[in-house]
Amino acid sequence: MTILHIAVFILSAWIIRSLGERPAAMWLIFAISILSLFWLQPVSPIRTLDYWLPAMMIALSILTWLVINPKQESLLANNQITLIILPVIIIGISLLRYAQLSFLSAWINPTKIGWALLFVISIAALVFLMIKGNISQSIMARCLIIIAILIFIAIKYEPLTTKLSYALRKLNHQSTDLASAQEIAWVGYSYFAFRLIHVIRDWQTGRKISINLREFIAYIFYFPAIIAGPIARIENFAYELQNRANQVTQAHTFESSKRIMHGVLCKFILADSLSLMPLNTTTVQQASGSIWMWIIIYAYALRLYLDFSGYTEIAIGISGLLGIKLPENFQRPYLSENLTIFWNRWHITLTQWFRTYYFNPLTRFIRTYRVQLPAAWIIFLTQMSTMLLIGLWHGINLNFIAWGFWNGLGLFLHNRWSEWSKQHFKSDNKNEWVAGSVKCISIFLTFNFIALGWVWFAMPTLNDSIIAFAKLFGF
Amino acid sequence: MKNTKQSFSLFRILIKAVLFFVVLNFLFILAKDVPIGNISLYNLVFPGRSRLPFGENPSLAYNLSMYNLDAMISSHTVSSSEKDEDYKVFLIGDSSVWGFLQKPDVTLAGLLEQKNQACEKQPVKIYNLGYPSLSVLKDAMIIEKVQHLHPDLILWLVTLESLPVSTQLNTPLVENNALLVNKILSEYGLHGLQPLKTKIWEHTLISRRREIADLIRLQLYGVLWSATGIDQEYPSQYTPALRDFETDLTFHEFEIGRMDEDQLALDIITQTIRQHKETSFIVINEPILISKGRNSDIRYNFYYPRWAFDQYREIIQAEMDESGIKYYDFWNLIPETHFTNSAIHLDVDGESIFADKISTLISENCQKQ
Secondary structure, three states, X not given: OOHHHHHHHHHHHHHHHHOOOOHHHHHHHHXXXXXXXXXXXXXXXXXXXXXXXXXXXXXXXXXXXXXXXXXXXXXXXXXHHHHHHHHHHHHHHHHHHHOOOHHHHHOOXXXXXXXHHHHHHHHHHHHHHHHHOOOOHHHHHHHHHHHHXXXXXXXXXXXXXXXHHHHHHHHOOOOHHXXXXXXXXXXXXXXXXXXXXXXXXXXXXXXXXXXXXXXXXXXXXXXXXXXXXXXXXXXXXXXXXXXXXXXXXXXXXXXXXXXXXXXXXXHHHHHHHHOOOOOOHHHHHHXXXXXXXXXXXXXXXXXXXXXXXXXXXXXXXXXXXXXXXXOOOOOOHHHOOOHHHHHHHOOHHHHHHHHHHHHHHHHHHHHHOOOOOOHHXXXXXXXXXXXXXXXXXXXXXXXXXXXXXXXXXXXXXXXXXXXXXXXXXXXXXXXXHHHHXXXXXXXXXXXXXXXXXXXXXXXXXXXXXXXXXXXXXXX | OHHHHHHHHHHHHHHHHHXXXXXXXXXXXXXXXXXXXXXXXEOOOEOOEOOOOOOOOHHHHOOOOOOOHHHHHHOEHHHHOXXXXXXXXXXXXOXXXXXXXXXXXXXXXXXXXXXXXXXXXXXXXXXXXXXXXXXXXXXXXXXXXXXXXXXXXXXXXXXXXXXXXXHOXXXXXXXXXXXXXXXXXXXXXXXXOOOOXXXXXXXXOOOOHXXXXXXXXXXXXXXXXXXXXXXXXXXXXXXXXXXXXXXXXXXXXXXXXXXXXXXXXXXXXXXXXXXXXOOEEEEEEOOOOOOOOOXXXXXXXXXXXXXXXXXXXXXXXXXXXXXXXXXXXOOOOOOHHHEXXXXXXXXXXXXXXHHHHHHHHHHHOOOOO
């Protein structure tokens, strides 16, 4: 997201809020979200890919919406305007190909009208089959989750992504020699997949939510949060959407503007400045001493936080201008006293997602399993596997596994230490100075553990990470 | 009623913000002569740089090209050279002095420094103040800016390509320092060049945003400069300087076969030296590649047809003699095999040969003023 995107989003938010409670406001949120999806997708060297990726996301969203709603003929009738507008947008964007506007080529590379029509007809047929036919919603739900995960693996596992690029180039009659994983940059897919799986899993576990297609699409592709979240829960978002007019007050506007400015400062001034001191293979090899290596590591840790939290603040701020409150994603994580607190304050909505859809069900499953495991084992298995999954979410390679393992092990050890110290020490220390010192040391140790963990995260290979650790400790 | 009140309050904030912004820009205009570039973390938190900041690929060079001369000089080790017990020698010139493709310790200045010379029992300290652009006016600007650091000797390395009057104002460093350029043109009596036009809004915060951002970036790159000692990109391979040429006899807009003295900015050299009487100067015609390739009978190298360079050597020698300026001509000192990617860039062995020669020169001319 560039400053231009942010400026356009702020302007859009301002226009939408000025419409108040008129239906046009809701339609604008819907339309801008869809158009932003295409706009934010970078132009790929693989012809028309930047058109197909958002189009596929829209198709998967429609199918998901059908799954979570009761099979009724009135469903289509009640949402017919949205069901007309969506194909109109998909076909309309493909018509830009014929507009002969050279500046558009930097933004979007649409497919031929024939392919767009075929795509729309295929999706329409599938929708018709789902409503009229005998396709089981629960089977469809499982299929959608599997598809979302398979796509995720395909774009996060580099050898597979390269193969995909090769196949797409071949399909497009483009040179396969230039195939590379970087060509398939599916902007916003991770957050899209999280929202989709959240909605389907809730539906599977009996949590029903009544939402029309327009609002559902607005939730999935909500324009301030497409790229970097946060991941709101659908029921909260729907509530916020319906009550947004009450939130458009002067105090909210000031607060939201402040969040945007703070976010811009963090992302575009501080984080981008710190990016001049990158943590990568070259700098690790070139760094001449451990002190400078530590400075590079700290700069990277701060940059990561400022970059991500900056984006989140911008998203929360823009959304606030609309009167829609998005959940917080960061709460001063680097001031956490231990790892458990850190993971409750860092990328909060992601960790909550994993807790809800992986950690808690797995813990329940293991606890109720016929073979009873000791509590420590259950904690180890659940925490470690959760962190490994969070690692894999960033990319499927050994370094992200190592990063997940590092944090999983850290969490487990902290858990064991807490249990042990509760039994052996009295925690109600009356001396403020001692308590303050312990707190400072805890924050220092936690920050350094996390910062060292970023070495696995930033380096491309395990070997490079080990070289970085060796330099850090003066070997 | 509530809405009107809210809009009014918002409007007032907007008006205040705009006013504040206007005032801030106006203050920047008033402070146009304040040397903000002197604020530097170099020589304080980070070690000073061995050469002036220049970088075409900042992410690999940990260095950047900028236009604020104060900031460039403040980031250089020369700024920490206030000590009077050293015999300070400043090397001024183009990219060959700066040391393209060479690490700081094997540039001309680096090799000279390693010789640990002494002058009247004072240690000789060498500073690389070369900058990669071909204009003697740019050199004069650097000399003007470092005078407060009291150099004992300035070695000014020149070549014909840095002398055509028509190109003096065309380098980015000159174009973006209109105030200093115009001051030099007027104070040095250089009437052959038109002063650069300055506009009042060029001094606003808005117009100077790039300059300020570069200042901050330069400080941030101090971390990686300190951590790695790297200040330029060192490619594993480079395109060697041309050795074969077309039958081209032209040199800039000069009439073929006639090197017009008036079209050479030699007065910038003579007037600069006259202006700084308290400093010793030696002007050196730097070595060039003398090719043995195709059409080398009419061209020495990519830059120079033989007629132009031969006539230039005679002209500069005569001008320096007439002005009483110490001048040495080392044009053919370095064998052709020791040039790298340009007709003036030397490899380490070439730099070493040149450094031996310059070292002797320093010894011969060593005397504290």
